[in-house]
Amino acid sequence: MSTCDTICPGLASAHVRAIAPYQPGKPISELARELGLEEGDIVKLASNENPLGPSPLALAAAQDALYDMALYPDGAGFALKTRLSAKLGVATNQVVLGNGSNDVLDMAARAFLTAGTSSVYSQHAFAVYPIATQTMGAQGIAVAATNYGHDLAAMRAAIRDDTRVLWIANPNNPTGTFLPWSEIEAFLDIVPPHVLVVLDEAYGEYLPPAERGDTTAWLARFPNLLISRTFSKAYGLAGLRVGYGLGHAGLIDLLNRVRHPFNVNAPALAAAEAALDDEAFLARSYALNTAGMAQLTAGLAELDIETVPSKGNFLLARVGDAARINADLLRRGVIVRPVANYGLPEFLRVSVGLAGQNARFLDALRAVLAAPDACGRKACL
Ligand code: PMP
Numbered sequence: 001m002s003t004c005d006t007i008c009p010g011l012a013s014a015h016v017r018a019i020a021p022y023q024p025g026k027p028i029s030e031l032a033r034e035l036g037l038e039e040g041d042i043v044k045l046a047s048n049e050n051p052l053g054p055s056p057l058a059l060a061a062a063q064d065a066l067y068d069m070a071l072y073p074d075g076a077g078f079a080l081k082t083r084l085s086a087k088l089g090v091a092t093n094q095v096v097l098g099n100g101s102n103d104v105l106d107m108a109a110r111a112f113l114t115a116g117t118s119s120v121y122s123q124h125a126f127a128v129y130p131i132a133t134q135t136m137g138a139q140g141i142a143v144a145a146t147n148y149g150h151d152l153a154a155m156r157a158a159i160r161d162d163t164r165v166l167w168i169a170n171p172n173n174p175t176g177t178f179l180p181w182s183e184i185e186a187f188l189d190i191v192p193p194h195v196l197v198v199l200d201e202a203y204g205e206y207l208p209p210a211e212r213g214d215t216t217a218w219l220a221r222f223p224n225l226l227i228s229r230t231f232s233k234a235y236g237l238a239g240l241r242v243g244y245g246l247g248h249a250g251l252i253d254l255l256n257r258v259r260h261p262f263n264v265n266a267p268a269l270a271a272a273e274a275a276l277d278d279e280a281f282l283a284r285s286y287a288l289n290t291a292g293m294a295q296l297t298a299g300l301a302e303l304d305i306e307t308v309p310s311k312g313n314f315l316l317a318r319v320g321d322a323a324r325i326n327a328d329l330l331r332r333g334v335i336v337r338p339v340a341n342y343g344l345p346e347f348l349r350v351s352v353g354l355a356g357q358n359a360r361f362l363d364a365l366r367a368v369l370a371a372p373d374a375c376g377r378k379a380c381l
Helices: 004-011 028-035 056-066 078-088 101-112 128-135 152-158 181-190 215-220 249-258 266-277 279-302 322-331 355-370
Strands: 095-098 118-122 139-143 163-169 196-200 225-230 243-246 306-308 314-318 347-351
Touching: 028 322, 056 266, 056 279, 078 095, 078 243, 078 266, 095 101, 095 249, 101 128, 101 163, 101 196, 101 225, 101 243, 101 249, 118 128, 118 152, 128 139, 139 152, 152 163, 152 181, 181 196, 181 215, 215 225, 243 249, 266 279, 279 306, 279 314, 279 355, 322 347, 322 355
Parallel strands: 118 139, 118 163, 163 196, 196 225
Antiparallel strands: 095 243, 225 243, 306 314, 314 347
8 A cells, every 4th residue: 555655755846845844942841741750840042032932012912812713813914014014114014924034035025936936045044035935946055154144245246137035034043244334235126126035034123222123214225125023033923823924015916916815813813013112121121132142152161152243132163073962952952052953063043042041051061061971861951
């Protein structure tokens, strides 16, 4: 009898078979099961989540929305789009909502990429760009990074006649690298109009106020610009899945054509709206991240471990044999993210946590570096 193992690969196109699946951070429950640890003893600094949890206003709004769970959500997301439009100074038809900003990135690929087209992204850039590109059967063009970040001149040179999308993450994940907005603005001026530039600002809220860009003001000048943002990071709503895209009304109209109906659920819509009002929570998230980043940077420097300067809520640490050190950290109940799949086999990416979590990571790393095999293959708390 045939099994899917024999039949299914043949059913999928070659470009789907070639996709390297997205590798999420290891869930706490999984590590607890594997090593027989208590979930409460595990520290996860692997998915760039907000260690403060959600804003209490967002939590209350999501809880209220649960009473209506028998009903479909507002498929047009009217209330959240209206709120975003007022806050950002764009029209409501310039906003598209996504099931996380991943969904917005995917809509861009679905609307603009097909077999015979290509998209351009940087080496070490966010993994969803190649995945979304390959899903559509388009060709991905990875441009060599400079100092772990985007080399805009090389990316411009890599654009071909068949290029339809170019992805820029600023700051980028997993490297945390950042390009001054003036360089991106100058780049937009010279990008040919047949290329949609997706400017991924997932970590924008972690930038120091003086380095935040007024990129929404560019939308009037660049009809081929799509800005994507998320409520998953500084707003603390990663589990609800809500993000948004901003662009010219004509561009947003195209994305809405490929958007799945009811792609953002009702608690997520309500929580996002409430989170936008909670400026105090956002300020706390920012301050905690700044302090935690300083703590991690100093702690890693003390251990003589090189880091890549980061503007996100995470930091790349050059630990050497990252696969082994990651395994040893897991045995000590600390989950961080190996990034060999990003072409960075010597690095681990650590998300900024609460002060105690950061300290726990640094202590575990110190122990691992001092006595690599002390715990054998078992849990070692
Ligand atoms: N862009 C970048 C650069 C990211 O790091 C992430 C999250 N890992 C996303 C987009 C997507 O996040 P979400 O779908 O939760 O908005």
